[in-house]
Amino acid sequence: MTDPTFHLELQEHEKTFLDSNELIINMGPQHPATHGVLRVILKLDGEKVLGTECVIGYLHRGVEKIAEHRTYTMFNPYVDRMDYVAAVSNGLGYCESVEKLLNVEAPPRAKYIRVILAELNRLASHMLWLGTHALDIGAITPLFYTFRDREEILKIFEKYCGARLTTHAFRIGGCLYETYEGFEREVKKFLDFVTPKIGEYEELLTTNRIWVERTRGVGTISAKDCIALGVTGPVLRASGVKWDIRKAQPYAAYADFDFEIPIGQSGDTYDRYIVRMEEMRQSLRIIAQAIDRIPEGPIMAKVPKVIKPPVGEIYHSIEAPKGELGYFIVSDGSTQPYRVRVRPPSFVNLQALDLMVRDQLVADVIAVIGTLDIVLGEVDR
Amino acid sequence: MVAKLKTHYLSGILEANTYLGQNYMIVETSIVSELLQVLRDQEQFDYCVDITAVHYPRREKQFDVIWILYSFPRNERIRVKTMIADGETAPSAVPIWPAANWLEREVYDMFGIHFDGHPNLKRILLPDGWKGHPLRKDYGIIQQDQEWVKINLGIESGQ
């Protein structure tokens, strides 16, 4: 499958297979394993998958249309609701894009706070991913362990900005809230608490023969296909491409920190699992470095009360836990954006599902959906 | 920069500029597919980040179709913009980057812009029988396809 020009539709199979031994099965929008309202129509030959077609849009809320009718500041909370698992990243991307359009930069203290919260959010998102992915494959216990540890992160978020999930933590120009009393202490305590826990998850799964058999060689995608399909994030890194926007085009103080980008070799589900586990550890490293050296200073840059960027367009992307989350904002000089386009990583990653499950078994489809780490809020916006 | 190279190649490039540190090119619709192919093959823009559109209803050529590309070897991004009128079609980038498949379907769904050569140009986010293209400026913010809602959901939609 190295030719990047292939066709992602079912009709082609009808032309090549003459016998009608195929079964079309619908993994409906309500299904315990599809992580949200995703409908996958599978064309099976016995147990083997011949092709898939994803029907999405069940969670389409018209976020981009709403953006055109809200001011820049009013649109900020909407952004959290897209990838609701990693709301801080969404907010970070949006605020940074608008700041770029305004040509202001957030002060260093705000940048550090943003980095710390974004990395905590990455940890939370990966923990949720691990719990649900393991549950799909049949290991019912890691879910409870990861959710218990995720609680600690959500407690920190709640103390910081009042909300656990849809945090609305940042504002255009910096952060609104100063770090609360004891923030550093609690984050450090959390780091000490969670480092052995990640070891616990690995102990349960990484060398477990059943886990390895279920994930090795399943849903393989090569680096060339990844790039051709626009897949980013841990999926791309597990296929061997060492690319992370935090290193390639650093934003928000990431250039100050020393961390590594884990990559995999074969691009199968097991490698994606290892990459994400390692990313969790690297996130801990970043937080440990950041929490010690938060600079003093203001947390909000000088932005006007009414945000009216000059006419122009901008595209800015960040490394969300799911992949490259990009914002393309067109401004016409008024207080409301003319067009906000969100480039959702899960939407583009989900395209790769068809390629990844060709000639695999039905049980693998669920594993692959889990390993792509899609959040339907982001796919559908 | 790279833009200068391009002006040698093809004369359909209307503008190539940098705004706030981001490079973009405005090109004629006729040379877009060739240009995109050249960008991928020779200039190594192997990753299609996004395809989107903007609707300017008061302009003669109402839609801006924008391709955002990224090059791994070069670590840079470029925006290629073209303007098409209502009813015109844009060339599909699917033969060049398969990533364009769903991205173009979404542009079609939201704006109604057809892409030539797309293998499966169907609505992706909205239901298949929906009438109207929501992200156009003449589509109201709480407007819905009442007919579709009444037939398929059996309710009188109203806000």
Place this chain on the structure above:
Amino acid sequence: MLEYIKSYLDSNTTPGQAGNLFWASVYILLIFLGLSVAVIAMNWLERKILAHMQVRLGPMRVGPHGLLQPIADAIKLLIKEDIMPSQADGFVFWVAPIVVVITAFTVFIVVPFGPTHAVTDMNIGVLFMLGVSSLSVLGIVTAGWASNSHYPLMGALRSSAQMVSYEIAMGLAVVSAVLMTSLNQTGTGTLSMIGIVQSQQVQQIWFAFKFFPLGLIAFFVFAVAMVAETNRAPFDLPEAESELTAGFHTEYSGFRWSLFFLAEYSAMIAVSSIAVTLWLGGWLRPFPHLLSGSTWDLVFSLLPGITFLLLGLMAFVGVFRMPKHPYFRVQTIGLAGFGVVLGLIGLLLFLPPVRDRIQDVFWFSAKVAFFMYLYIWYRGTFPRYRFDQLMKVGWKVLLPVGIGVLILTAVAGVLL
């Protein structure tokens, strides 16, 4: 009549062999009741143990620490609406769970809780057990068929394919254990369950440790195969919820479903009994010859009582840790009562006449309980095998290992 009843008490065979119908019926009734209690206890234990492994508490509200939860579940299942798909084959739909339950319960005729504590002792005991438990496959396939929907049918066929494949591995492991029974003076082995335990007693070693490591490998082969045989994790793809095919019992609701559920737990206990009988010495206490003598006998005979006293103690610890709130008064009293009952049973088990009789039953049940804990432990720990990997393990791993162990056991038996 009284003579008839009393005559059995002096004999030292099982009621079936002695031809004593009255005592056979008593035993059957005891087994039936005991099995029902065991299934109910398994339900509660599974939920509690799984919950504690998953850092949560499990049922806590229905009765103190959820002890009455199984009863609530039973009542719920009994009063649920009995749905039958309209296109389903009525008679087959009705008969399928009954077949499964009957086969699951029938195997307990030969399960020995002691040297004479079995309903009967057929001289083909092991073969009978394996054979009858295979009949449950029929029930499963008919259940899937009768549901008239292709998801349950696919699930049923997968289930039956899995069970049939692992029966072969089970059979091979069983044969190698049976081979070991023939290492006595007369050179004849036996398939009778009581005979197998007695030959372990005579040879003074549990078969799991005989010809180390051959006995152990055979034991492990059987242990894995029995988990697959009963469709439990990690081999529970046919009945997993997050896969497409939803299992043969999808269309069953209420009481019929509870019959399947009952049969599943009974089958688990049945195959665990086979494992215990063949490899772990049945009703024999640990180290009957190494730690022999009347003092050691006394020590070991006190263990049943001590176990129940410990359980009662745990209940009382729970009582002390209950919140001191008027709403919890009923639960506290209930738990205290339960603790008292356990303690009384423990004290009862200290009385000499009871002590001697209960030894065998206790050790057998303790070993089977250990297996039940392993079952729950597996469910909490392992991910699920994909179906083709499951079949691969059954045919390409367990079968060759089973054959190898069999051959090596035979060779070892001849040479050593």
